[in-house]
Amino acid sequence: MHTAEKDLPNLPEDSASLKAMLCSLLAERDARSNVLDDLHIQNLRLQLELARYKKWYYGPRQTG
Numbered sequence: 001m002h003t004a005e006k007d008l009p010n011l012p013e014d015s016a017s018l019k020a021m022l023c024s025l026l027a028e029r030d031a032r033s034n035v036l037d038d039l040h041i042q043n044l045r046l047q048l049e050l051a052r053y054k055k056w057y058y059g060p061r062q063t064g
Contacts, residue, residue: 012018
């Protein structure tokens, strides 16, 4: 996908400012990724806890 220059935000011309902007965006992305990972782990733990409570309440699952 080609993006015309007019569609880009006003980017700094010097490489130091571009590098700083990139580092900031990468840090923000990593922080969001860590939050999502933590939420996923919490969700898995809650699912496991719910399964244990169901097994305790209803007893072991009967097959057949």
